[in-house]
Amino acid sequence: MPRVQLIGATGYGGLGMIELLLAHPEFEIASLIARDDAGRRIDEVYQHLIDRCDLTVQAPDDDIIGSDCDIVVFATPDGVSQGYASALADAGVRFLDYSGDFRFGDSAAYGRYAAAHPSIADGSHKSEALFDRSQFGIPELYADKIADSPITGNPGCFAVGIILGLAPLFTDDMIVDGTVTVDGLTGSSGAGKKPAPLQHFSHLNDNVVPYRVFAHQHVVEAQETLGSLSGGPASLHFVPHLLGTTRGILSTMHAALTKTATRDDLLARYREFYADHPFVRVLDTPSTLKGTAGSNYCDISLETTPDGKRVVVMASIDNLMKGQSGNALQNLNVMFGYDQRAGLDRPPLYP
């Protein structure tokens, strides 16, 4: 069984990966590593894991990173994996990173991302030489490349829904550039487990809070990816909104079309586009936030205007699954040649 070393094991992203690995038929957990809570058992950190996992969290000492495992998963913030990347590459250890460190194939694109990121001080990167050995991890678009890649950059949560929601239209050059608006609605868990004023219950409950208006960093990878599909520019006008709910992202995406189309035309095209992709479902009725909760699905729906000149696409994901850990495990499945569904074939939790 391939052994997975998990770094950043005690955040929500690490937690999700632990739970998925425990249920996976092929992988096993090699070690749990985190700066916070090192020395504690994971079921002390997360009591719902009692009787399920009693591994002890280890500190991220240099000599442990990458040792005794077949792959490393960095469930860590921007800037962490790039510090270990060269050593891992030299040792021939593959890794997947949750952050933006290895989502971009070149320095210019990374620089645009870094400039938009509120917690990246400058655009420098410690391992730019590895950009051409890394692959952006959208398995619906890049499975072949992910399969062989030593490094996979797992996408940002908002980017997943936006890219999957618009990929068929950009691929077909159906979008009038500059007309795309995206209103993203996200649950609170994307911000992680650290208490903060925006995630304080009394503030967020029953609330909707737009933030980083036109300035969220995830839009950069979405623009890069969609632009590469169309072969032209792809500008997105993106407004994220924080919701008083725990899980889920619903992205509502409007655009003008380069040629008229009916709803049925587009639904047929989407269904063709995603025919071989088990985690994208194209629905006849509007996607709902709860329709994907707890699952790895991306539920896509759409509507056109009566004149066929405009479209709105709605994409729902669970931000901690298809928007993070689930997509990461899907990438691991691809990297190790397993069925993409392995360990991920579960329904949404409804009601």
Added chain:
Amino acid sequence: MPRVQLIGATGYGGLGMIELLLAHPEFEIASLIARDDAGRRIDEVYQHLIDRCDLTVQAPDDDIIGSDCDIVVFATPDGVSQGYASALADAGVRFLDYSGDFRFGDSAAYGRYAAAHPSIADGSHKSEALFDRSQFGIPELYADKIADSPITGNPGCFAVGIILGLAPLFTDDMIVDGTVTVDGLTGSSGAGKKPAPLQHFSHLNDNVVPYRVFAHQHVVEAQETLGSLSGGPASLHFVPHLLGTTRGILSTMHAALTKTATRDDLLARYREFYADHPFVRVLDTPSTLKGTAGSNYCDISLETTPDGKRVVVMASIDNLMKGQSGNALQNLNVMFGYDQRAGLDRPPLYP
């Protein structure tokens, strides 16, 4: 004291008006009328009114409608007030209607609205002759006309935020027609108190559900009003979303601008436009749903793209206050010559 007869007293819209009238320094309640719950005391229907209001709900018999009062408020669905309108007009009794029956100045516009409305069977109207004696009730735009009007058509909840949020831009011809997209996020209370699958707790809790995509009737009155401000067409591409929260509407509105502008330019213009209007607040930071809850405020904020060619405007209201009963009372204040703030000068309930 002017005496208000309230029809549809036992719905959420009626309830809101009861509470506001009880706290108003000038108005008094003449009678509470409703088909449902007739014969019961209002504090049996709504127990939170115990010790506050013990009036008995009366059935809507023809001889009681309009009698012994100075104004009638119809907190009723579409189609109700138009049946009583002629008799009231003949008797010289003014009225305000919550529904779309008297929001439109002409039959063509009403017909467009009726065609979009899911529960209006045809576009016929029983009192079209009174259209030219009615006034659409946005007091920030039409206070002078409302003051003298025998009939006020209180706006739809979504329309309030959209109209106030975009009025300065349409007035100044700043909007490129056809580019406006609106994603509206609404709490559940707009659907009223009648149990229904979409408002079933287990379904709606933690959920976001887009509905009537590009097909909500409130967009018609918004288009009519904004078009009249600009003197041209005003097409809105509107997607309402039902949220798992009780109160509030946040409307996020994107548009391309006819001439470039900075955020500061537009904020200054908005502050000038609403300088004399006590219930519109122009904020420096994004409007939040909870920032207006329980109050009659409309909180507006905005952002432009770096190139100054596009804008997003965010408007927050409490759908049961500025989106319904609060705006209705504001109209009553105007109709009777009181300060618009009378009975409405309360802060949002935070946290």
Added chain:
Amino acid sequence: MPRVQLIGATGYGGLGMIELLLAHPEFEIASLIARDDAGRRIDEVYQHLIDRCDLTVQAPDDDIIGSDCDIVVFATPDGVSQGYASALADAGVRFLDYSGDFRFGDSAAYGRYAAAHPSIADGSHKSEALFDRSQFGIPELYADKIADSPITGNPGCFAVGIILGLAPLFTDDMIVDGTVTVDGLTGSSGAGKKPAPLQHFSHLNDNVVPYRVFAHQHVVEAQETLGSLSGGPASLHFVPHLLGTTRGILSTMHAALTKTATRDDLLARYREFYADHPFVRVLDTPSTLKGTAGSNYCDISLETTPDGKRVVVMASIDNLMKGQSGNALQNLNVMFGYDQRAGLDRPPLYP
């Protein structure tokens, strides 16, 4: 593979069983039967099942009930299974029932239950002769009997937490009779999918609503079971509270002790009592509602007063899992000789 016929397939209880059976290594679904939605595909009724289950719901015609299957599961309200029970017994078809029809071993106990039930008109029962062939389905207490029983009466949701939470104390005669108070807190999903005023979102959101105070029917089976453990009377003073959340029941149970005990004494005894039961976890810190959400666990914690004379026990379950479908599948596993964990070995969904 044993084939399961599911009656009442389109309610929340039926839905839960469908999802569990789909993921089970041994069982397969023979047929989905329901009065509502007969003729529709189950993934039209519940869209989150798209790509997961496309069976068509069949009407409950007499000739289909019990045919072509190895066991029947009635996910139906009180009074349904008793009408089919004799025919199934005659045909030698085993069944499990979610309702109270077969939770009681004798007519007197059933009569007490029926008298407390708001929707059972009288205490008569169509198949009392089968009472001695049925078994109350708490697998932690009665696995041996369930294994051989032709009929299993799955417990009421509140009863599960109360019984598991108090069973060690009643077994050891530690409870002073008449001193037990239970405050039960339940999510809305226990009331099913049918819209109703108590489950209307605008009413229930942010609310807590006590109901059927001292009068909930689930207390009867808890009293019968706990009394049989102690060999004496077991009276419970039970107040259920409806919460503004979808899933989960937290039962807080106070009692005076017949002999003093420390917290450590009792924790040790509970851990011994449940040592061989994989779904009961005895925690060192207070049980939380979310700590079991989506899983089949019952999380128990407790505290004593400093003088050792009183105890409070807190038990958390997911009302739709250990409180309903999960416990039902656990019973099916026992009835067919599988590991109790088969198809149920999943973590809570956290956060």
Added chain:
Amino acid sequence: MPRVQLIGATGYGGLGMIELLLAHPEFEIASLIARDDAGRRIDEVYQHLIDRCDLTVQAPDDDIIGSDCDIVVFATPDGVSQGYASALADAGVRFLDYSGDFRFGDSAAYGRYAAAHPSIADGSHKSEALFDRSQFGIPELYADKIADSPITGNPGCFAVGIILGLAPLFTDDMIVDGTVTVDGLTGSSGAGKKPAPLQHFSHLNDNVVPYRVFAHQHVVEAQETLGSLSGGPASLHFVPHLLGTTRGILSTMHAALTKTATRDDLLARYREFYADHPFVRVLDTPSTLKGTAGSNYCDISLETTPDGKRVVVMASIDNLMKGQSGNALQNLNVMFGYDQRAGLDRPPLYP
């Protein structure tokens, strides 16, 4: 107009008092004082106050405390007011304190409270000499004493519901000592505005979390008060539960009765007991959390067992109103001779 100096102005408790004072016909705000956010305008700290209050928060310098005002309100944690108390007493300035510093008439009782409090290091108090000049602030019980008291100790949020809910029974010696159990359910806002793991949205949403089981400090003042009403001991077995909601406390209180009584007997007695108290409502149906939200009401309901030997009392308050700022203003009204309802006569916000 009496001028109120508010210390701790930027916490939720201070915020509530600001809003109430702004709406009060008699009081005016003299100054807002807080260590956090000193130098900022209050409508920068709380944006929903824009256009309502633009006072600047001042630092708590010694020379400002108690100057230029008619009364000081300490909306501060335990230990703050006792440091200023002697100076204020010497200067003849009355004050009201939200904390436990002046809730107790003697050192022994304060010591019991301090011992139970998780953030009071020892039981020493800087101003014990003032205990006999202070009054515990339950206006329904002690209005005459509050009216003349130089110091009022506003009660803890849980204590308000427990004391009002049980006062008639303890007054009448109806309670069998040692049998009272209280399960208290509280919204998150009682913990204030400081982000913390228990109040982190992703953790608390949809959750119920028991805490400080049998060990919450508010029980001490409830026991002292109820014991003084009965003239005997009053022991309460209290388990607080944190809910995933913002506002409200519902306390469910069970007890054995010294003499049998029917529900009607007790309701009549409660109504007599609270006849002259405008903020206590005795209901015929169970109290609900939302039934008091945003108001100063305490809604009490009860049920007895069929044998008349036991009772459960349910009391609902808004923890930030009757549980804190609303009760505090009610006390100020009493201290200055105004109608208790002044500035507080508002309905709950429903739905």
